[in-house]
Amino acid sequence: MSGVRDPGAADGHYAFLYARSLAFDGDLDFRNDYALCGDPYAQGVDRGVGRVDNPAYAGPALVWTPLLLAARVFVPVAKDAPLAVRAGCRGPIARFALASALPLAALSIALAFSVARRWASVGASFVAAVLFATASSLPQYASVFVSNSHAFECFFAAAVLWASFWAGDGEALGRWWVVALALAALTLHRMPDAAYACIPLVVILSGSAPPARKLALAAVVASGALLGLGATLLLYRYLYGSPFVLPQGRHFVHLAHAHPWLLLFAPQGGLLFATPVAYLALFGIALGRREPRHRPFALAGALVVGACLFVASSPLDWHAKATFGARRLVVLVPLFVVFGALALDALAARVPSTLRAALPVTSVGAVLLFGVPVLFAVAGTTQGKTPLDAAPLRIASAGAAYRAVAAIGDVAVLPAKVVYATRFGMPMASFGLATTDLHYRRSYRDLSWEPNTLSFTHPSLVAASRGTAARSDGLLLVAPEAVVVWTAGWPFADRATLALHADGEGSLRVSLGSFFGRCDLGERRFAVGKSVVAFALPPGCFDSGLVELGFRADPSAAVTLERMTLDDSRALPPPF
Structure with a gap:
C-alpha cells in the first residue's frame, strides 16, 4: 500500500x-x-x-x-x-x-466494455475502453485523489449499466434486485445519479415481457433509486435535523443559473477540453438515435448524460475547483465507452477497404495521442507540474504533459472558441482566461466574498479585452467603445462601483451583457484625476457565467479603468 x-x-x-x-x-x-x-x-x-x-x-x-x-x-x-x-x-x-479505487476503476471499464460488445465490434469496444481508461479524468481519481468519490461512483454506474443488460437476458427476478441495489448504491453517491434508472427502465420496456411483468420489474428498479434517495435523506435528517437540506448549504446549487456550455468547453473544469475523446460518445449517441435497434438505449443515454451535465453545471463551483477535467462527470465514463464504441464502428465502416488494414495502427496512435499525455499529466499532479486551479493562467509554467493536454484541448474546444470570438469580438486565445472563474465568487457556506473585485491589471482581464491598452495601473480606453469579458461565479449583483482616473473631464457609459443580451447601466460624469462612479444593476441584468462589460468614453479623456467592485446587497437567508 x-x-x-x-x-x-x-x-x-x-x-x-x-x-x-x-x-x-x-x-x-x-x-x-x-x-x-x-x-x-x-x-x-x-x-x-x-x-x-x-x-x-x-x-x-x-x-x-x-x-x-x-x-x-x-x-x-x-x-x-x-x-x-x-x-x-x-x-x-x-x-x-x-487502494480499492484503482481495481474498481479497472472493473468499471471492463463492465462497460462488456456492454459495448452488445452494440459494437470487439475491436471498437476495446479501443473505446482503452481510450476512456487512459484519456479521461478517471485515472486521476483512481490513482491520485483516491479518497474522492468519483472512481467509486463510476464503478456503481458501470454496475448499473452492466447489470441492466444482464438482467434483461434472463427471467429471474433476482437479477433485477441486483440492478436495484447497484442503483441504490450509485444514488447514495449523488442523488442526481438516480437518472441512471433510465437505462434499466429502457431495457425493461424494450423487452418482450407481458405488460404486468414489465410494470413489476420497473417497480423493482424504482425501489432501488428510492432506497438510495431515502437513505441520503435520512442521513441528512440525522446530521442536520431535516432531510430537506443540502450539506453544502442552500446557496450551493442554482438550477436556474446552470452553465452546461462552460462545463463542456471551458479549459478550467470542462469535459471536452480535458477529455476530447468524449466527442466520440456524443457522436455515438446521435448515431444511435438514428438506428431503430439502438434508439431506445441512445435516448436513455442522452437523458442520463443531459441530466448529469445539467445538474453538475448548476453549483456555484460548476468547474469543481482544483480539479483535472470535469470530475463530476466521471460517472458518465461507462456510458461514454459504449457510445464511443458505436461511433468508432461507424467511422470504421466509412473507411475505404484499401485503408482498413491501417485501422489498428490508427487506434494505437489515438491512444498514444490522447491517453499518454493525460496519464503523464495525472502523474504530474503529485509533482506540482499539472495545475489544478486557475489552470489557464499557469500553462506556461506547467509540465510538458499538461502543456500537451492543453494544446490538444485547445483544438478540441475550437467550436466553442469560434462562438466566443464571434459573439464577443475577442481573440480566441483569450477563451481559457475569460472562462475561468476568478473575480466574483461567494462562499456557499458563509456568504463571504472570495473575491468581489475586478482588478483591471489582472492578466485574464487584460487578455479578454478590446479597445483598451494595458497599463501598470489598469486598462486605458483607447477606442470609443471598449469591452472586457470575464466569468462570474455568484449569479446575483445589484450594484457596482468603478474606480478610474482620467486626464480630462468627460462621461462614461457602462453596459453589462451576456451571451444573449445586453443592458445599459447609464452614463456617469468623471473629473480630471481619480474618480469613483457607482451604478445600480436592474433586476435580471446580471448573471453568473460569461459577462461582457462595455465602456463608452471619448478616448481623448484618457480614461484608465482601475477596478470594479460588485455587490449583492439583498438580505439572504443563512446557508444553513
Missing part, C-alpha cells in the same frame, strides 16, 4: 471519515473523528441537533467500511505509531481501503 496516498485534505478527507466512523466507532458522530483525524476546513459545525456536519458524500463508505474492518484485523500497524495512524485516519489501514 506504499504507493497509495493518504486521504486528501479536502472533499476526500471528509468522505473517508464516513467509513472510518462506521468501522472504528460504529456510528456517524464525527466529533471524535474530527478530533483524531482533523477538520482542516472547519466543517464540524453542530446545526442544533447534537451532531456535526460532514458535507461529503457517503457512497464510497459502502466499499471502504468493510475494507477498513478487514484491515483492522489483517494489516499490521506499529504499536508506537501515532494515534491517527492506529485509528485509521491515515497510514496503512486507511491506504488498504483506498
